[in-house]
Amino acid sequence: MGKMAAAVGPVTTLVTEPGEDAFRKLFRFYRQSRPGTTDLGEVIDFSAAHAARGTGPAAHKVVRSQLSVSSVSEQDAHKAGLQPVSKWRAYGLEGYPGFIFISNPFLPGYQWHWVKQCLKLYSQKPNVCNLDKHMTKEETQDLWEQSKDFLRYKEVNKRRPRSLLEKLRWVTLGYHYNWDSKKYSADHYTPFPSDLAFLSEQVAAACGFQGFRAEAGILNYYRLDSTLGIHVDRSELDHSKPLLSFSFGQSAIFLLGGLKRDEAPTAMFMHSGDIMVMSGFSRLLNHAVPRVLPHPEGEGLPHCLGTPPPGILPRDSVVEPCSMEDWQVCASYLKTARVNMTVRQVLATDQDFPLEPMEEKKKDITIEGSCHLDDQNCQVKRPRLHPNS
Template sequence: MFQTSFKYYKSRNPVPTFEDVFVIGMKHPNLQPVQLNHIDGGHILGLHPTTEWKVYELSTRPGLLVLANPFTCEGQRYWMMRSLVNYPMYPNTTNRSNVNQSSRDTEHSWWEMLRSIPHLTERRKYAKLLRWATLGYQYDWTNKVYDEARKEPFPSELGALVRYVATVLGYDRFSPEAAIVNYYPIGSTLAGHTDHSEDDQNAPLFSFSFGQPAVFLIGGTTRDEEPDAILLRSGDIVIMTGASRQCYHAVPRICTDSELPEEMGRSAERWEKPDSFKEHCTDETWVDAQQYIQYSRININVRQVLRENQLTLQPSRLI
């Protein structure tokens, strides 16, 4: 059932309809409002006041929370730039890094290399080469484990963002310790999977979306259960808590505006206003970032690896 839905939403011909897709922020009986802890100070993280936030729990998937874009336009651009400029840099590992090489020139110049390519076609081709970067605990994709020996400092500003959102939602003891930043060109997918590599399987998982829209599937604990489909637009946040933390999920489609109903508006409207983060988003660099984001989605998913009061990974988690 899960794979059938995945293939349906992945299809290019025929193109799927979106009539059965949940849209965060639009009323639906299965999207139940969630109460929040209202906290000041989010503006420095690029967030609207929490009194304006809209958070829902998907009643068919207990524990699956969705937060409709709480970011200002300035905030969206700031986190996009962080994801493009800073997070692929050494010592973080990317899909293009040689994990056995510690040289600082391994991947830190990806953004500058991208910007230096004069021809747009070649630039777009090069942009597609970066698919993921890992922050904090570096994830071993081959063995599906984290390694205590390959633990880098978690970005302080991203940690502050996640802790703020977690506290507003009532998870004030959440500790951001690892993140995977996924870079999706239009046409790419993420196959169905569960996240089970963390020692703490009860802590929530926070997933931030920026750029082009995507269809997100969330099913049950086996692939036999038909999943629900959620449209994630730029700025939307998914929080997997409780039972949903063990559920299969996937991204079968990165969308373009032309595929979506007109009433949903243009994606770029969520980040196009002039911004106040000028030190990070100069006009020149933003032009390059905007060219990238026109054809891409960025997803930052943040996890707590260790159990509360646990100081290091258990031996079974070591490579």
């Protein structure tokens, strides 16, 4: 493999701290970057990609990705709120085989459903979240109901304490991930949402992965001061299946590195609606999110979130209507936040979890997890970042 994304320009002026590798150096640079300056000049923007070219010095690395158009019917794509696959703008990067970046393939208005699901439905019990570490299940029973009025009147009282939804950092779906043992558990499983499973299956099929099964999901809830540390997603037992990542809300910078941290990563923007697929060689690469970017016009929403969904949805659609009352809450939340859904297949076909010693099973995995997003103002006590997202 060739040298990954060598840093050029203002990044090279950074002084490397003792013991700091190339990835950590760029992570620190983008963590401290100033939007609107030359600091972000080398970040690839796939949304501005024309003729398979992005912006910035690294844009020569951008190539078009071929999708399996015939694997997803227009009806199934529409059912998931997606444009026909033939209209998707999919890109790859030289030096990163197996990495696919799909620039917002959602139909206008359909992102509303997925944002609402992340905040209103997926955050509910029996799904596990970071708040379970310090609160009872009764206290975290319905975060939406406890938070919606706070968020709806956020502009009126900006000095109020954060609502529970604003303290939410992660939620697990399907097989629960144990942050301490770094393993998935067969003993704690919650039904995987059927709508998200269907969406994931269509995206995976379009990228050439027929038969993908959505078995585990980790939802990350980012504030403007949140980061996600450098890590590799290797805990799934079957690495032949892709990792799917869906972004909604404010934009962020994503760093994709190499097999080792001494290889400098490539930086790219993730905008609302963007989807990333990591498979093959790129499935086990180091990656991180050093920066969530505030809206350039203050507390605003990305343009693609300004259009409501159509009044009449297809009869068999997995997407549900979103009331203006619910969207008011979601919009208030997203003005200073972003949500990311990562979906994984944990087991290969006909594979089972290995037997664990009895002492391992005695651990209460439902509350061991703690905030793996580095949030400077997080009001929930948590240790340093865990290495798996």
